[in-house]
Amino acid sequence: MLKSLIAADFQTDTARGRLIEAYLRLRKPELAREEMNNLSEQQLNSLSIMLMRADMLALEGKEAESNDLIDQAIQDYPEESLAYLKRATRLMSDRQTMPDAVADLTRAIELNPTNADAYRFRSLVHAEMGRMDDAARDIVASAEANPDSLQLRLGAINRLIELDREQMASDLVDTALKRRPTDLSLMMSAGDMFTNAGLH
Numbered sequence: 279m280l281k282s283l284i285a286a287d288f289q290t291d292t293a294r295g296r297l298i299e300a301y302l303r304l305r306k307p308e309l310a311r312e313e314m315n316n317l318s319e320q321q322l323n324s325l326s327i328m329l330m331r332a333d334m335l336a337l338e339g340k341e342a343e344s345n346d347l348i349d350q351a352i353q354d355y356p357e358e359s360l361a362y363l364k365r366a367t368r369l370m371s372d373r374q375t376m377p378d379a380v381a382d383l384t385r386a387i388e389l390n391p392t393n394a395d396a397y398r399f400r401s402l403v404h405a406e407m408g409r410m411d412d413a414a415r416d417i418v419a420s421a422e423a424n425p426d427s428l429q430l431r432l433g434a435i436n437r438l439i440e441l442d443r444e445q446m447a448s449d450l451v452d453t454a455l456k457r458r459p460t461d462l463s464l465m466m467s468a469g470d471m472f473t474n475a476g477l478h
Contacts, residue, residue, distance in 0.1 A: 291321065298330050307337040325355045329364050359390035363399070370403045379403050394423040394430055405441065414443040421450055425457060432467050439475045447472075 294313055301310040311334060314322065321327055328351040335344035345368065351361040362382040369379035383400040386393060401416035421427075421434035431454050438447035451468045458464060 295326060295330075298327075302330060302333050302337065305337060307334045310334045323354070325351055325358055325361060328354070329360065332364065357389060359386040359393055359396065362386040362389070363393070363396055366396075366399060366403075370399060370406075373406070376403050376407055380407075392423045394420040394427070397423055401437070410441055410443075414438055414441050414446055417441070418446060418450060421454075425454075428461070428464060428467075431464070432471070435468055436471050439471055439477070444472075444475075444477055 294316065298310045298313045301307070301313065310330070314327070314331065314334070317327065322331070328347060332344045332347040332351070335341075335347060345365075348361065348365045348368065351358075352365060355361050363386045366379040366382035366386065369375040369382065380400060380403055383396050383403065386396040387400070390396070397416045397420035401413045401420065404410070404413035404416060417434045417437045421431045424430050431450065435447045435450050438444070438450065451464075454464055454468075455461070
């Protein structure tokens with residue numbers, strides 16, 4: 279489908295970007311590179327394509343080049359949260375760079391306070407560093423960043439239960455029910471989570 283749009287010269291840039299992204303998700307960097315070869319210099323230096331190029335380089339085993347490209351993206355786009363989020367996801371896998379990951383995630387949140395992923399990732403790093411109170415607060419913030427997402431809210435409730443923060447989980451359910459008092463799915467799912475955890 280995307281190749282057809284490109285061939286028909288219909289929304290070519292958007293279609294090519296989606297195709298590159300799909301190839302990267304399929305872990306086919308050689309196909310992504312083929313499509314990138316058709317992009318202009320300006321397109322190659324857009325934030326989204328720079329980050330996809332970084333992913334492509336990482337898949338090709340060129341970690342240093344990939345990290346350099348992410349750093350360049352942050353330098354070129356210092357007010358874009360996505361670049362900080364991308365670098366943080368790389369940094370959070372190494373215990374020594376976890377504080378740097380927290381700093382990047384904090385910056386991403388400052389730039390885009392409704393980015394639930396940034397809160398969620400920062401919570402994971404805090405938990406890994408043994409900062410359970412900070413982890414729990416960020417889990418709540420991730421749910422509040424997108425209050426209409428039942429999936430996020432239920433994930434946050436479950437994670438709080440895992441962190442032994444039952445009261446915070448209960449408060450999150452109460453807040454959600456104030457917004458959605460007739461949501462049976464929320465009531466049943468949250469009830470099941472508490473029951474399965476042996477809580478009443």
